[in-house]
Amino acid sequence: xxxxxxxxxxxxxxxxxxxxxxxxxxxxxxxxxxxxxxxxxxxxxxxxxxxxxxxxxxxxxxxxxxxxxxxxxxxxxxxxxxxxxxxxxxxxxxxxxxxxxxxxxxxxxxxxxxxxxxxxxxxxxxxxxxxxxxxxxxxxxxxxxxxxxxxxxxxxxxxxxxxxxxxxxxxxxxxxxxxxxxxxxxxxxxxxxxxxxxxxxxxxxxxxxxxxxxxxxxxxxxxxxxxxxxxxxxxxxxxxxxxxxxxxxxxxxxxxxxxxxxxxxxxxxxxxxxxxxxxxxxxxxxxxxxxxxxxxxxxxxxxxxxxxxxxxxxxxxxxxxxxxxxxxxxxxxxxxxxxxxxxxxxxxxxxxxxxxxxxxxxxxxxxxxxxxxxxxxxxxxxxxxxxxxxxxxxxxxxxxxxxxxxxxxxxxxxxxxxxxxxxxxxxxxxxxxxxxxxxxxx
Amino acid sequence: xxxxxxxxxxxxxxxxxxxxxxxxxxxxxxxxxxxxxxxxxxxxxxxxxxxxxxxxxxxxxxxxxxxxxxxxxxxxxxxxxxxxxxxxxxxxxxxxxxxxxxxxxxxxxxxxxxxxxxxxxxxxxxxxxxxxxxxxxxxxxxxxxxxxxxxxxxxxxxxxxxxxxxxxxxxxxxxxxxxxxxxxxxxxxxxxxxxxxxxxxxxxxxxxxxxxxxxxxxxxxxxxxxxxxxxxxxxxxxxxxxxxxxxxxxxxxxxxxxxxxxxxxxxxxxxxxxxxxxxxxxxxxxxxxxxxxxxxxxxxxxxxxxxxxxxxxxxxxxxxxxxxxxxxxxxxxxxxxxxxxxxxxxxxxxxxxxxxxxxxxxxxxxxxxxxxxxxxxxxxxxxxxxxxxxxxxxxxxxxxxxxxxxxxxxxxxxxxxxxxxxxxxxxxxxxxxxxxxxxxxxxxxxxxxxxxxxxxxxxxxxxxxxxxxxxxxxxxxxxxxxxxxxxxxxxxxxxxxxxxxxxxxxxxxxxxxxxxxxxxxxxxxxxxxxxxxxxxxxxxxxxxxxxx
Numbered sequence: 001x002x003x004x005x006x007x008x009x010x011x012x013x014x015x016x017x018x019x020x021x022x023x024x025x026x027x028x029x030x031x032x033x034x035x036x037x038x039x040x041x042x043x044x045x046x047x048x049x050x051x052x053x054x055x056x057x058x059x060x061x062x063x064x065x066x067x068x069x070x071x072x073x074x075x076x077x078x079x080x081x082x083x084x085x086x087x088x089x090x091x092x093x094x095x096x097x098x099x100x101x102x103x104x105x106x107x108x109x110x111x112x113x114x115x116x117x118x119x120x121x122x123x124x125x126x127x128x129x130x131x132x133x134x135x136x137x138x139x140x141x142x143x144x145x146x147x148x149x150x151x152x153x154x155x156x157x158x159x160x161x162x163x164x165x166x167x168x169x170x171x172x173x174x175x176x177x178x179x180x181x182x183x184x185x186x187x188x189x190x191x192x193x194x195x196x197x198x199x200x201x202x203x204x205x206x207x208x209x210x211x212x213x214x215x216x217x218x219x220x221x222x223x224x225x226x227x228x229x230x231x232x233x234x235x236x237x238x239x240x241x242x243x244x245x246x247x248x249x250x251x252x253x254x255x256x257x258x259x260x261x262x263x264x265x266x267x268x269x270x271x272x273x274x275x276x277x278x279x280x281x282x283x284x285x286x287x288x289x290x291x292x293x294x295x296x297x298x299x300x301x302x303x304x305x306x307x308x309x310x311x312x313x314x315x316x317x318x319x320x321x322x323x324x325x326x327x328x329x330x331x332x333x334x335x336x337x338x339x340x341x342x343x344x345x346x347x348x349x350x351x352x353x354x355x356x357x358x359x360x361x362x363x364x365x366x367x368x369x370x371x372x373x374x375x376x377x378x379x380x381x382x383x384x385x386x387x388x389x390x391x392x393x394x395x396x397x398x399x400x401x402x403x404x405x406x407x408x409x410x411x412x413x414x415x416x417x418x419x420x421x422x423x424x425x426x427x428x429x430x431x432x433x434x435x436x437x438x439x440x441x442x
Numbered sequence: 443x444x445x446x447x448x449x450x451x452x453x454x455x456x457x458x459x460x461x462x463x464x465x466x467x468x469x470x471x472x473x474x475x476x477x478x479x480x481x482x483x484x485x486x487x488x489x490x491x492x493x494x495x496x497x498x499x500x501x502x503x504x505x506x507x508x509x510x511x512x513x514x515x516x517x518x519x520x521x522x523x524x525x526x527x528x529x530x531x532x533x534x535x536x537x538x539x540x541x542x543x544x545x546x547x548x549x550x551x552x553x554x555x556x557x558x559x560x561x562x563x564x565x566x567x568x569x570x571x572x573x574x575x576x577x578x579x580x581x582x583x584x585x586x587x588x589x590x591x592x593x594x595x596x597x598x599x600x601x602x603x604x605x606x607x608x609x610x611x612x613x614x615x616x617x618x619x620x621x622x623x624x625x626x627x628x629x630x631x632x633x634x635x636x637x638x639x640x641x642x643x644x645x646x647x648x649x650x651x652x653x654x655x656x657x658x659x660x661x662x663x664x665x666x667x668x669x670x671x672x673x674x675x676x677x678x679x680x681x682x683x684x685x686x687x688x689x690x691x692x693x694x695x696x697x698x699x700x701x702x703x704x705x706x707x708x709x710x711x712x713x714x715x716x717x718x719x720x721x722x723x724x725x726x727x728x729x730x731x732x733x734x735x736x737x738x739x740x741x742x743x744x745x746x747x748x749x750x751x752x753x754x755x756x757x758x759x760x761x762x763x764x765x766x767x768x769x770x771x772x773x774x775x776x777x778x779x780x781x782x783x784x785x786x787x788x789x790x791x792x793x794x795x796x797x798x799x800x801x802x803x804x805x806x807x808x809x810x811x812x813x814x815x816x817x818x819x820x821x822x823x824x825x826x827x828x829x830x831x832x833x834x835x836x837x838x839x840x841x842x843x844x845x846x847x848x849x850x851x852x853x854x855x856x857x858x859x860x861x862x863x864x865x866x867x868x869x870x871x872x873x874x875x876x877x878x879x880x881x882x883x884x885x886x887x888x889x890x891x892x893x894x895x896x897x898x899x900x901x902x903x904x905x906x907x908x909x910x911x912x913x914x915x916x917x918x919x920x921x922x923x924x925x926x927x928x929x930x931x932x933x934x935x936x937x938x939x940x941x942x943x944x945x946x947x948x949x950x951x952x953x954x955x956x957x958x959x960x961x962x963x964x965x966x967x968x969x970x971x972x973x974x975x976x977x978x979x980x981x982x983x984x985x986x987x988x989x990x
Contacts, residue, residue, distance in 0.1 A: 042574075046627045047625075047629070119623055178469050181791075195682075326765075336738070
């Protein structure tokens with residue numbers, strides 16, 4: 001009996017020792033844990049939209065970077081470089097900081113604030129992740145612990161305060177403006193009949209007026225748009241004819257691409273979330289340091305957010321129709337797109353512009369050959385209605401990802417070639433502006 | 443049976459009949475519907491019509507082709523405070539007067555962050571007025587965004603039960619405790635309400651008890667006996683079935699207290715924007731067929747018995763583009779088969795005119811003839827009902843139209859179309875249940891004339907869209923001179939047969955009263971036998987031990 005008690009005591013002691021043992025995280029692992037939480041919240045918070053998700057990853061990525069940048073000489077803060085971002089907290093150089101703790105606290109704080117509309121259960125998940133990570137971070141003393149955490153929280157609070165004035169704060173409460181009268185003219189957008197959303201009002205009509213992260217990104221000129229002309233053989237007509245012809249000859253592989261990149265905000269982390277997810281795949285593969293990982297998430301987040309603001313500005317400027325409207329009127333009344341219409345105008349493609357922005361950043365940060373296996377929708381229930389499975393995608397460059405993202409909307413029958421081509425081009429331009437910020441100090 | 447007419451003619455009598463109704467939306471596409479019921483038992487069927495943001499109307503049928511709105515003073519004015527959607531009627535307490543349930547989405551004159559409200563039940567006082575009993579019957583417990591309601595007696599106890607479709611989820615919280623999380627969670631898919639009528643006293647929600655767990659963008663459901671097993675099954679309409687919950691076909695496993703979803707097995711899990719259902723037996727094969735309204739192309743699902751349902755929209759000539767809501771099967775031209783009316787209308791606020799459909803049944807093939815027969819109304823159609831407004835033996839049509847929020851090229855008001863050209867013979871049959879529902883709701887009538895077997899189910903509502911047709915079953919008889927056989931399949935399983943009945947008149951069939959079999963005495967008999975056996979065994983055992 002005594003022996004048994006001793007054995008129990010031994011097991012208990014071992015367990016306690018085991019519990020106490022720290023399992024330090026690499027910098028990239030820490031960043032990826034929070035990117036995963038961001039995507040979880042995006043997917044599991046009602047009234048999710050690609051617009052709000054793009055904004056969320058912009059501020060979350062920036063907080064990653066600003067919560068640690070002062071600990072890494074050679075890296076420059078975005079303070080003073082972005083559109084009105086100043087007054088960020090300073091560090092006290094006479095004391096030491098643990099930058100993983102600051103990062104951890106900053107992420108927890110910004111997620112709780114940006115996703116204040118999420119459920120209480122999800123807020124507990126944020127707290128739990130922060131607490132779990134804290135336990136695994138080595139720190140020299142309690143004062144450093146408190147100081148580091150406070151700095152991360154203060155940075156998050158400051159960025160959140162700045163975010164409140166951008167025009168998208170609590171944007172989920174105003175997804176659809178029911179009072180807004182929609183313009184009607186030849187070629188104008190019409191509420192979809194085969195729709196992704198129950199709303200017949202277009203999503204976030206004023207999103208294009210939001211403040212961009214980079215001032216230069218708000219000064220881009222409107223891209224050219226082919227003028228409406230329903231005449232058979234016209235350039236405009238041919239845009240839609242191409243969609244029509246493609247839909248009637250879709251291969252199974254194209255159908256797989258169409259559903260993979262659907263990223264319906266009611267069921268997934270949205271297209272901007274998909275770009276954040278792809279960033280995490282690259283980070284996992286290249287294993288950058290904490291500051292490098294934070295930098296790439298900040299760049300991708302802000303470029304995707306700015307891409308969406310510009311995209312929405314142009315969508316509502318041109319207020320252009322979807323193929324479902326034009327084709328059923330001028331080509332084939334019975335035609336229906338492979339994928340349902342989202343509730344906003346067509347030109348340019350939001351999928352294309354944000355995918356191009358992300359690919360431009362990722363290609364610049366992670367140079368050299370790379371193979372990306374996107375398994376984000378693996379194991380999802382197959383699409384019985386369209387008789388298509390969710391098959392993971394493999395790519396040999398980031399730009400390949402962007403191209404398939406854009407093409408998938410063409411396969412889905414909801415974007416014309418010009419929507420995609422212009423989206424890709426403008427996304428690249430917007431991301432290049434982000435790349436050209438001063439990230440490193442010589 | 444030979445068709446009597448090559449063509450029908452309907453006359454728009456809205457103005458001359460005194461109908462001045464406009465359904466005003468709160469926002470978007472929701473509402474409205476009409477309910478046909480003879481609330482004053484004068485033999486002329488009256489109509490209640492919901493009006494959304496406007497005041498509802500109760501049109502008393504004057505019997506001379508005109509109607510008078512008697513809403514004010516009827517006791518129904520309490521609906522003024524609500525944005526009403528659909529209406530349905532049954533004799534909830536079996537007192538001989540039809541009561542009224544009005545579905546709502548929210549209250550008026552309040553800018554609620556989360557719009558929800560109680561549905562409203564009114565008992566008919568029997569003197570032309572109604573009493574609001576929503577609270578006493580348990581409706582105040584549920585703050586819902588409700589669309590269509592349907593009465594049906596799914597437990598076959600003679601008291602009409604309810605299924606109510608809800609579009610957005612119920613809000614149970616306190617208004618002062620609304621957070622961003624509550625708001626963003628508000629417009630998620632909703633459970634319906636399956637409510638058992640407890641002896642006419644109140645309604646109890648048995649959704650979970652009966653095995654229902656679905657959530658969807660609900661547009662209600664119709665009670666119907668699709669498998670001819672004598673109980674009431676339920677077909678549920680869901681909007682956005684292609685990305686959320688599709689339509690459901692719930693087989694009633696009566697006497698077990700459960701419904702089983704057989705939609706997938708029988709090919710009725712329709713993944714469409716399912717707005718409403720019309721039920722009828724278009725080919726007189728004894729099986730109920732169903733026409734579901736949708737955005738773009740509607741679906742006509744033909745009942746193939748155990749093989750399930752087959753989409754026959756295209757082969758039968760019904761594949762036409764529209765945005766459809768109400769739909770009603772009826773033999774408008776009295777040629778012995780059911781034709782189909784469909785109410786079409788665009789989605790507010792941006793609306794393009796689109797006319798209704800009138801599908802004339804020509805020996806199992808349909809021809810769309812709305813403009814030829816005078817039904818090419820370009821109003822923004824929603825619910826539609828059929829009833830015999832002038833008791834001339836044929837069925838007339840009322841279509842609820844929404845007012846256009848923005849500019850619209852024609853007036854969009856509720857319209858009444860009188861059926862003026864039908865000359866064939868007919869029969870109208872009113873059921874009077876003694877153990878089944880008092881108005882026969884859910885029961886089925888089979889009528890055999892010249893070897894042709896026609897069936898009708900007594901409509902309990904949510905048929906068409908947010909509406910309820912007349913509970914008087916109507917049959918077109920062509921040149922037939924008598925009804926050979928009339929068979930009533932009463933809810934609960936009783937079958938009643940009558941022979942050689944007169945035509946061209948309203949027949950009232952009263953359910954034969956049968957003593958319900960009471961098996962409780964069996965328990966006592968068995969108990970006594972067991973008790974005696976046990977006593978004998980103990981006695982013998984005792985005797986043996988005494989002897990030893």
